Amino acid sequence: MKHLSHTNRLPRVLIADDHAVVAEGLCSILQKSCDVIGIVRDGRELLVEAPKLEPDLIVLDISMPVLNGLDAAEQLKHFLPKVKFVFLTMKDDPNLAAAALNLGKVGYVLKHSLSSELLHAVSEVLQGNAYVTPRLRSENWAVQGLRARQVSQDLTPRQKEVLQLLAEGRPMKEVAQILNVSEKAIMFHKYRIMASFNLKNNAELVLFALKHHLIS
Known part of the structure; x- marks a missing residue:
């Protein structure tokens, strides 16, 4: 895991993504308004490092190896009940977005979204609000997601x-x-x-x- 320097004045953010270029790009975007305290490469490493670092928010890819982002977040909620999540994905799938929202007031942002949208999602989630990229919002997406998630539950x-x-x-x-x-x-x-x-x-x-x- 890569540890980064930090201060105590900004929200503490941990990044989880198995693609180094993506993770470094996220770090560059987020460090303008957040204290990026580390980068991990998969869901299992996230389970190990997050309790040690105690971030305020975790920005994580859903499709990580070894342990995916959704299941890693679900497990982390037992150890870090106050931590917040913003999920990143290449999939504009309303079922997957709704599955993420089953975990609480989280964010769901597509990887090809503008950096300004990611920063807005982070801000909303830190304030206790949920955020879903506008492309996926519809009247029935939450119901679809509940059905899709039922089997894995x-x-x-x-x-x-x-x-x-x-x-x-x-x-x-x-x-x-x-x-x-x-x-x-x-x-x-x-x-x-x-x-x-x-x-x-x-x-x-x-x-x-x-x-x-x-x-x-």
Whole structure:
């Protein structure tokens, strides 16, 4: 993780994005009005570093490897209940936006948006308001998102982690090492997921993860 210098007078912001160029660009934009205290590269690193750094707000990519942004944020809320989130994504998907809003008053901004929109979203969320990029606002997007998110809510946090890592094409042994459990435990979780959703093979497992935004 990259640590940056900081002061105590501005909102403390942590950036999470697996693309170095994007992360540095976000840092350049945000440091004009925020105290950017660090950059992490994936959701699991975010879970480790955020409790140490105690940011006011986390600007994070949804489609990160190892652990996606939505599930990382959901887990962090238990450790940092006051932290706020602004999600970044390439996907102009109202279902995904609504899934993010299920986590509370967060921001949802497309990566190709103007820097001024990102700064506006950060300002709104820091003030306790939700923000969704105007392109995705409609009367029924929230209802659509609740439906899309329902299936992933039926999975336990551990099952989500296992599903994402397996769907990324990682071998069983590597998944076990990342999660610090036995290969038998990973096999058990995989079996439970496939049995619960009637998935017949690895291809269907990957398609299921894609459909429910656990991988991109």
